[in-house]
Amino acid sequence: MRTDTADLERPASAPAFQQLGLGRKIKNHTATVLFGLAFLVAVVPLLWVLFTLVQRGLAPMLNADWWNHSFYGLLPNDSGGGIYHALVGTLEQTFVCALIAVPLGVTVGIFLIEYGRNSKLARTTTFMVDILSGLPSIVAGLFIYALWITTFGFDRSGFAVSLSLVLLMLPVVVRVTETMLTIVPDELREASYALGVPKWKTIVKVVLPTSFSGIITGIILGLARVMGETAPLLILVGYSRAINYNLFDGPMASLSLTVYTARKTSTEAGEYRMWGAALTLVLLIMLINLLATLLSKLFAVKTR
Amino acid sequence: MAKRLDINDLNLYYNKFHAVQDVTLQVHARSVTAFIGPSGCGKSTVLRALNRMHEVIPGSRVEGSVLLDGENVYAPGVDPVQVRRTIGMVFQRANPFPTMSIRDNVVAGLKLAGVKDKKRLEEVTERSLRGANLWEEVKDRLNKPGGGLSGGQQQRLCIARAIAVQPDVLLMDEPCSALDPISTLAIEDLIAELKKDYTIVIVTHNMQQAARVSDQTAFFNLPEVGQPGQLVEIGETGKIFSNPSQKATEGYISGRFG
Numbered sequence: 001m002r003t004d005t006a007d008l009e010r011p012a013s014a015p016a017f018q019q020l021g022l023g024r025k026i027k028n029h030t031a032t033v034l035f036g037l038a039f040l041v042a043v044v045p046l047l048w049v050l051f052t053l054v055q056r057g058l059a060p061m062l063n064a065d066w067w068n069h070s071f072y073g074l075l076p077n078d079s080g081g082g083i084y085h086a087l088v089g090t091l092e093q094t095f096v097c098a099l100i101a102v103p104l105g106v107t108v109g110i111f112l113i114e115y116g117r118n119s120k121l122a123r124t125t126t127f128m129v130d131i132l133s134g135l136p137s138i139v140a141g142l143f144i145y146a147l148w149i150t151t152f153g154f155d156r157s158g159f160a161v162s163l164s165l166v167l168l169m170l171p172v173v174v175r176v177t178e179t180m181l182t183i184v185p186d187e188l189r190e191a192s193y194a195l196g197v198p199k200w201k202t203i204v205k206v207v208l209p210t211s212f213s214g215i216i217t218g219i220i221l222g223l224a225r226v227m228g229e230t231a232p233l234l235i236l237v238g239y240s241r242a243i244n245y246n247l248f249d250g251p252m253a254s255l256s257l258t259v260y261t262a263r264k265t266s267t268e269a270g271e272y273r274m275w276g277a278a279l280t281l282v283l284l285i286m287l288i289n290l291l292a293t294l295l296s297k298l299f300a301v302k303t304r
Numbered sequence: 305m306a307k308r309l310d311i312n313d314l315n316l317y318y319n320k321f322h323a324v325q326d327v328t329l330q331v332h333a334r335s336v337t338a339f340i341g342p343s344g345c346g347k348s349t350v351l352r353a354l355n356r357m358h359e360v361i362p363g364s365r366v367e368g369s370v371l372l373d374g375e376n377v378y379a380p381g382v383d384p385v386q387v388r389r390t391i392g393m394v395f396q397r398a399n400p401f402p403t404m405s406i407r408d409n410v411v412a413g414l415k416l417a418g419v420k421d422k423k424r425l426e427e428v429t430e431r432s433l434r435g436a437n438l439w440e441e442v443k444d445r446l447n448k449p450g451g452g453l454s455g456g457q458q459q460r461l462c463i464a465r466a467i468a469v470q471p472d473v474l475l476m477d478e479p480c481s482a483l484d485p486i487s488t489l490a491i492e493d494l495i496a497e498l499k500k501d502y503t504i505v506i507v508t509h510n511m512q513q514a515a516r517v518s519d520q521t522a523f524f525n526l527p528e529v530g531q532p533g534q535l536v537e538i539g540e541t542g543k544i545f546s547n548p549s550q551k552a553t554e555g556y557i558s559g560r561f562g
Contacts, residue, residue: 117362187399191462193360195413195469196389205416209403301402303451 050282057279060272066280070253071241071273079269083280085243089254090284092247093158094227097165102219105170109177114203126178133171140167141232149236156237158247161254164232169222176218180211213299220292224285230256255281306503307373307390307472308333309354314368315532316349316358323349325532327368329522331473336499338514338541339507341524342556346533347507350524351475354505355391356384372472389417392471396478398458400450400465407446409461413469428468436464437494456487463494467502474498476506480513492517511557515545523553 020028060066060083069082108125116122144164148154184207192202208215238251239261246252255277262274309331316324324346331337339347352358354370356377369376377387400409408415410432411425419425429446433439438460442453450461459479466474476495480488495504495517508514514521522538537550548554 185399187395187397188401190357190360190393191395191399191401191465192412192416193385194355194357194388194393194395195416195465196385196387197413197416198385201416206401206403210401212403301451302449303402 053275053279053282056271056275057277060276061279061283066276070243071258072243074241074269076265076267077269079272081273083255083258083277085241086253086255086258086277087280087284088243088245089158089252090227090256090281092245093161093165093252093254094223096159096162096247097169097226098219098223100162101166101169101173101222104166105173105219106177106215108170108174109181110203110208112174112178113181114199114207129171129174132167133175135167135171136231137164137168137229138231138235140164141235143167144232145235155249156251157249158237158244158252158254160236161233161252162247164236165226165229168229168232169226172222172225173219176222177211177215180214180218181207183214184210210301213296213301216299217292217296220288220295224288224292227285227288228256228281230260233257234260255284306333306501308503309473309505310371310374311350311354312369312371314350314353314366314370316346316353316367317365318361319363322532324353324524325534327535329535329538331503331505332520333503334499334501335519336495336504336506336517338518338521339505339524340509340511340514340521340556341533341536342526343509344533345524345526347522347524348477349533351477351505351507352393354473354475355393356387357393359384389413389469390471391473391475392466392469393475394459394462394466394477394479396481398455398462398482400453400458400461402449402451404450405447406442406450406453406461409450410464410468412465417469432464432468435467435494435498436460437490438464454487456483456490459483459487459491460494463491463498467498471502473503473505476504478507478509481509488513511545515541521545523548523550523556525552525556 063080063082065080066082067087068084069080070085071081072085074081108129112122112125116125141164144160144167148160148163149156154160188206188210189202192206193199197205233254233256237254237257239257240251240253244250244252258277259274259281262270262277264270265273311327311329311331314324314327315322327350339351341347349358353366354377358364358366366378369378371377372387372390376382377391401412404412407425407429410429411419414425414428430439430443433442438457441457442461450458453461459482463479480491483491492513495506498504499519506514506517518541520538521541521544523536523544524533525536526533536552537544537548539549544553545557548557
């Protein structure tokens with residue numbers, strides 16, 4: 001057998017790269033079109049919502065009165081007025097909710113991961129938190145109504161709303177804390193123990209700072225989530241067209257309640273208020289999401 | 305500084321699993337003791353038991369005693385946190401604290417123990433980094449995060465962090481297994497210097513390394529799968545590598561198994 005160089009240069013088999021067959025081309029194009037369509041079906045309604053909101057809600061917002069006036073004293077046909085009263089209500093209610101839910105939720109999360117791991121109490125708690133995270137908001141509202149108003153005898157108020165929002169936000173905070181603490185490698189905890197650092201200090205100074213960025217993002221996203229809640233508000237507080245700073249006394253507006261109430265005023269001015277409040281709410285939530293991104297970048301673990 | 309360790313009848317368990325059986329050995333002050341042996345023979349477990357890190361793992365249990373200059377670290381009433389302050393540890397994978405700067409990493413042990421004196425922290429930073437042969441490389445970027453260093457530098461940073469609290473004993477769990485030969489050499493040189501001031505116990509898979517850095521060598525083995533690991537023999541490194549008294553040691557060292 002001859003083995004000259006020419007023979008060695010000859011390819012051992014047919015070329016590896018060939019033209020695509022017709023069948024493959026058709027399949028490829030069908031798949032591309034299908035995926036494209038699916039994307040459109042998903043994104044069109046989203047853009048549509050946003051477009052409608054901006055189209056109808058922008059006009060009220062451009063009015064300077066919108067940001068520092070209430071609807072107080074407006075008749076159904078009166079145009080003008082502002083959303084200030086509702087903004088105050090939403091911000092106060094969610095802030096107080098966060099004030100209760102965040103420390104409680106983070107502490108529970110720390111207990112579950114750092115202390116209770118695999119204990120019976122921890123497993124039960126995780127199970128309860130799972131159930132709580134599926135709790136319909138109207139049920140949370142009913143529960144606080146039964147507890148706070150019927151049993152304890154308090155009046156309907158903004159604070160009752162905050163309490164019901166705590167029920168909805170708590171599982172989010174616990175879950176986020178749990179997840180973020182789980183991904184902190186055990187090696188860091190061991191490194192800290194090996195330096196003679198007690199466990200609690202290891203958690204506070206090493207584990208929490210490492211997972212801080214993730215926890216804070218989760219908390220803020222949870223906050224944005226409860227900000228738009230409406231069902232418990234319908235039960236727990238009366239709507240007011242005037243500005244009320246007091247969470248513990250009297251009816252109090254909020255953005256979602258304003259949308260709901262203004263819808264019942266079937267005049268042009270009513271529509272104006274409704275869409276204005278709706279866009280304001282969406283804008284507020286968007287701002288908060290932006291803040292979450294910013295904070296998470298700020299506290300992210302850096303390597304340079 | 306630099307104390308001796310006497311390990312007596314140490315038995316270690318993970319839940320029901322008996323990991324290490326009846327280990328008795330002495331670690332001399334100001335010397336390097338190497339633990340060698342096949343994977344799973346319990347040498348890292350024994351090492352972690354010396355500063356009570358073993359019990360960090362849920363379900364673990366310790367029997368026997370570890371005497372630090374005659375004081376039992378497992379005596380009732382002894383705080384494991386204090387034990388770890390006196391017996392430091394460097395791990396297989398470099399684990400600097402990702403949220404801290406190089407400087408804060410070095411003095412983490414002191415800072416977390418409540419030391420606030422800026423001047424003292426500054427001194428300790430420089431002394432420890434010099435001690436770990438890292439000062440020249442990082443002195444201009446002490447405020448940069450520790451995670452930005454190379455693997456070898458990170459490991460030396462961890463050594464600096466461990467010696468910053470001035471322990472009596474330094475435990476090293478395969479400190480070079482994730483490093484390239486040059487970084488390994490740097491750390492081996494460092495070990496040779498550190499043993500002037502510290503008692504060092506090092507676990508290694510690299511027998512040449514054990515031969516190079518250690519004064520005495522302990523060989524651990526697994527008699528059979530499923531049985532607890534045992535200490536086969538301990539002796540002067542030169543003797544273990546040239547003329548071991550046990551057949552198993554000779555087989556392992558000459559590469560016949562393991």
